[in-house]
Amino acid sequence: MKIHTYEKAFLAVGGVLLVLCAIALVYATLGHGAHLPTDVGRIVPQDVYTTPPFDEPGVRQTGENSYQVVVIGQAWSFVPSEIRVPAGAEITFISTSIDVLHGIHVEGTRLNMMLIPGQVSRMHHTFREPGEHLMICHEFCGIGHHVMYGRVIVE
Numbered sequence: 368m369k370i371h372t373y374e375k376a377f378l379a380v381g382g383v384l385l386v387l388c389a390i391a392l393v394y395a396t397l398g399h400g401a402h403l404p405t406d407v408g409r410i411v412p413q414d415v416y417t418t419p420p421f422d423e424p425g426v427r428q429t430g431e432n433s434y435q436v437v438v439i440g441q442a443w444s445f446v447p448s449e450i451r452v453p454a455g456a457e458i459t460f461i462s463t464s465i466d467v468l469h470g471i472h473v474e475g476t477r478l479n480m481m482l483i484p485g486q487v488s489r490m491h492h493t494f495r496e497p498g499e500h501l502m503i504c505h506e507f508c509g510i511g512h513h514v515m516y517g518r519v520i521v522e
């Protein structure tokens with residue numbers, strides 16, 4: 368059987384790419400500490416309401432000008448559905464889902480997270496101006512998806 372010249376070239380390019388990928392993988396692992404996800408940030412979806420910080424959803428002050436907002440996504444609401452935070456404060460949103468895949472997006476901001484059952488999502492944001500923002504689920508989560516929303520009131 369005769370191997371065509373082009374086939375040889377494709378095999379050579381494929382072989383070189385495989386070697387380059389292996390080198391990149393070793394470099395990322397050893398040089399930059401890249402690793403597979405660990406169980407940090409994992410949570411048992413059935414135990415969300417009894418696992419800190421989700422056992423006390425809502426807003427709590429964590430520093431002079433920093434706050435933590437704990438939100439739970441569930442079919443088809445956010446707990447709590449109304450969040451009041453001060454303008455100019457550093458806010459850390461911590462969220463998860465107790466049932467199916469949800470999303471959280473605060474309109475007019477870049478606050479946008481996936482709420483994955485079993486996984487804790489975190490995001491930082493500072494609201495510069497007082498105002499009211501709609502907080503919506505952006506991941507189709509079932510028949511009540513369109514009524515899954517809340518409000519973030521910046522005071």
Ligand SMILES: [Cu+2]
Nearest residue numbers: 504506508512
């Ligand atoms: Cu939804």
